[in-house]
Amino acid sequence: MLLGIWKRGIVLLAFLLSHALGSFVGINIGTDISNLPSASTIVSILQAQKIKHVRLFEADHQLLTALANTGIEVMVGVPNDQLLQIGESRSAAADWINKNIAAYLPGTNITYIAVGNEVLTSIPNAAVVLVPAMQFIHSALLAANLDFQIHVSSPHSVNVIPQSFPPSTATFNSTLNSIMYQYLQFLKNTGSSFMLNAQPYYSYTKANGIYPIEYALFRSLNPDNQILDPNTLFSYTNMFDTMVDAVYFAIQALNFSGIPIIVTQSGWPSSGGDNETDANVDNALAYNTNLIHHVLNNSGTPSQPKMPINTYIYELFNEDLRAGPLSEKNWGVFFPNGTAVYSLNFESVVDGGTISSGLSGVFCVAKLSANSQNLKQGLDWACGPGGANCSSIQPGQPCYESDDLSAVASYAYNDYYHRTQASGGTCNFDNTAVITTNDPSHGLCIFAGSSTTNSSASKGPASDSSPSVGVERLQAFSSGYLVLVLLLLFFCW
């Protein structure tokens, strides 16, 4: 069924609506933005992208109004600074529900309330009021007869688990045990879900090179090199699954089971400061694309293969008013003016090796600043091991330009990128390439992804030439791998 849909090449973000098999991908809408678009503009962006699930960090009245009758499901947050009040007073909780939730029903389809955000790790002093706040909110819903429609939970950082590898031995920080126990008991009693903010970006960057970036970006690892949990023998192909599985095992260690996990934040920044080189468009596009595939594939994690992991991408807009390093302001898929930072709006999968007809309007070209020696290497790699179809840049062919290395490299880079992007290939080439929306096609030289009707010339079967994993990445991986395994073993024992 899934494959059938993909074969028909439906635009990927269209999947952001509830998926046939049950799992969904939604998006966070943070509003620390100096030029915040109007609520109605935000809703039209969501609708244009076919996004069906959103998370609001607070009960923004204009957004809640604008989301009415849109078919979009809404998770509403209780901000951390309102937690104390609600956790200490049953009537404050009831007030909050009346003003911020009940007032918008049934027009606005509110289905979850997220009480606080990363309370246990970011404001440990307020930890004791977390579960009482959840209980008061739930009682208020019960009194209003809304408890079946709206579930209550609270998102946690992965830092509630001090040591998440191997996942099978993960436990919650023991100083949090009694609160965690109450929290899980509450979820169990009310049929709610554990909320997890899973950000491989932070774990990857904090680990300072211990992990290969492929592991963080869901790029295929060579099967021989997958990362094994020595106790369960589950093999992990990506960091996201490791984080989620660590939570399942930590829950199990407190003797709870059957509690689903919702990932309330996951994403990758598209730009950052000089010392944040992994925050770039290429990685952000790869992470979010692969995350969407992973979640909608509905295959769960190694330990819970049948449990869907509904996930909210972090986030819709870049938030220029957020504090912290430059990357903190650049997690958005869109600029606040509505222009896409990068295009997540493409058809999904390389099917049977043919070029994805998606990524329409997005091109991978040589950087102007790249030097010719590096471009030559990139070109050779793309046309050789990379499997790009370079026939159009041969002498006598439409894209042949004997004196413009940048132009021919661009053709090869773009062809490689369009063939492999859906399976994790990226536009990087040792940092000599960049994504653009300016179509470099000219005359009869048509680039993959061009809207000119002649794009059929650049399609066609490529069964002999679409590696799902680029050699550049495998090499990088195998050198880091031994170190990784040794370190992991060191940590386990």
Ligand SMILES: *[C@@H]1O[C@H](CO)[C@@H](O)[C@H](O)[C@H]1NC(C)=O
């Ligand atoms: C709200 O969302 C829930 C959960 O997906 C769905 O069952 C329900 O039909 C929706 N309600 C409306 C009014 O759209």
Ligand SMILES: *[C@@H]1O[C@H](CO)[C@@H](O)[C@H](O)[C@H]1NC(C)=O
């Ligand atoms: C566990 O949590 C406590 C309280 O928040 C914190 O002080 C401590 O550093 C944490 N321990 C670990 C190993 O993360």
Ligand SMILES: *[C@@H]1O[C@H](CO)[C@@H](O)[C@H](O)[C@H]1NC(C)=O
């Ligand atoms: C979980 O259950 C096992 C077996 O009943 C018991 O030995 C263990 O102490 C329990 N652990 C916790 C944290 O309650």
Ligand SMILES: *[C@@H]1O[C@H](CO)[C@@H](O)[C@H](O)[C@H]1NC(C)=O
């Ligand atoms: C990056 O540089 C900024 C400003 O120079 C500094 O505040 C920050 O801590 C640095 N981040 C890392 C990860 O080194």
Ligand SMILES: *[C@@H]1O[C@H](CO)[C@@H](O)[C@H](O)[C@H]1NC(C)=O
């Ligand atoms: C879905 O996941 C399974 C298990 O990880 C994998 O074998 C399969 O190829 C994936 N399917 C798609 C369409 O990505």
Ligand SMILES: *[C@@H]1O[C@H](CO)[C@@H](O)[C@H](O)[C@H]1NC(C)=O
């Ligand atoms: C939107 O903002 C971005 C970043 O500031 C800018 O690059 C882009 O040109 C803007 N788009 C429009 C249509 O103004």
Ligand SMILES: *[C@@H]1O[C@H](CO)[C@@H](O)[C@H](O)[C@H]1NC(C)=O
């Ligand atoms: C498309 O291809 C035809 C021949 O196949 C050519 O005559 C025409 O100029 C091409 N159009 C463009 C926009 O390149």
Ligand SMILES: *[C@@H]1O[C@H](CO)[C@@H](O)[C@H](O)[C@H]1NC(C)=O
């Ligand atoms: C390579 O591209 C050329 C022209 O664009 C096309 O005729 C040929 O069929 C392609 N080859 C493969 C293997 O896709």
